[in-house]
Amino acid sequence: MAEILANALRFHVQRLPAAEVPASDGTEAGPGAPVVFLHGLVVDNLSSFYCPLAVPLARAGHEAVLYDLRGHGFSERPPSGYDSRSAVRDLFALLSALGLDARPVHLVGNSYGGTLALHAALARPDRVAGLTLLEPPLSGPWVENMVDTLSVAALSLEDSQVPAELSSLRLRKAAKLTAIADALLNRTTLIDDIAAGRGFTPADYARIDCPVLVVCGEHSELVPGAAELARHTPRCTLRILPGLGHDVLKEASGVLREALLAHAAAVSRAGTGALIV
Known part of the structure; x- marks a missing residue:
């Protein structure tokens, strides 16, 4: 590593x-x-x-x-x-x-x-x-579908307690992945950047x-x-x-x-x- x-x-x-x-x-x-x-x-x-x-x-x-x-x-x-x-x-x-x-x-x-x-x-x-x-x-349709999917996921993760709940259940890997997804989707330009791609x-x-x-x-x-x-x-x-x-x-x-x-x-x-x- x-x-x-x-x-x-x-x-x-x-x-x-x-x-x-x-x-x-x-x-x-x-x-x-x-x-x-x-x-x-x-x-x-x-x-x-x-x-x-x-x-x-x-x-x-x-x-x-x-x-x-x-x-x-x-x-x-x-x-x-x-x-x-x-x-x-x-x-x-x-x-x-x-x-x-x-x-x-x-x-x-x-x-x-x-x-x-x-x-x-x-x-x-x-x-x-x-x-x-x-x-x-x-293809173009994939981009549109992916942007829609990511946008829905972003809304579901915003201010979510899921990472904390997973951590409390000792599901540390799942909690980390959920926290990363939340950070990427709600605190970066990832969705907009993908939507703008050719x-x-x-x-x-x-x-x-x-x-x-x-x-x-x-x-x-x-x-x-x-x-x-x-x-x-x-x-x-x-x-x-x-x-x-x-x-x-x-x-x-x-x-x-x-x-x-x-x-x-x-x-x-x-x-x-x-x-x-």
Whole structure:
């Protein structure tokens, strides 16, 4: 666990070193592209990735970097700056502070983190080697629905006694997450910043030149947006997991782990000029 100063903010960061993995010919293989994880909104944080995805990736030879987004988890919570541009600036400032600006990284984003990963690839294609997007919200209707949902949640949490009641019941983790949600929704510009965000266009998708893996649950409302991304992005694979909805990270961690390991290896081969098969 570490606290890193980047873009004038303190970020909570977990960094897992890449294990030494022998190549198929018995020689020592070089490290794979570093993998950076971006979590979802409000009650999410880096811990959702740690055991199911980050640890296996590190054991497979990829350095894994996890951090709590601005205002989330143990990272600093300023009153403003929750738009996608600020999040992208946070990301690349953090990578520079960690000394990871010498080679492109592989971004893994869950839910809203997938949206931020896509914005990062569009803003700095030279710094992004590949993308893995888990249930990424990409379309305009999602933004409207999310803003409505967050606004209702903000009203329910305002002056609420729920965190105190949870603490009294010794449900400390739930109390902390509820308190963070209240602070984000009622004392920052997060909702307004998300409402003001722009969507993606087919022209945006066509500009993404790195390997992309998109994973959605069969019953997720985000499948149409993911399908549009796959249609217009040159090197994109869309994988639909049967029987699942939005929360594929929790419900299909084993399937995701195998898919991500394979995609991370392909991203690393692409970075060395090798052919992806």
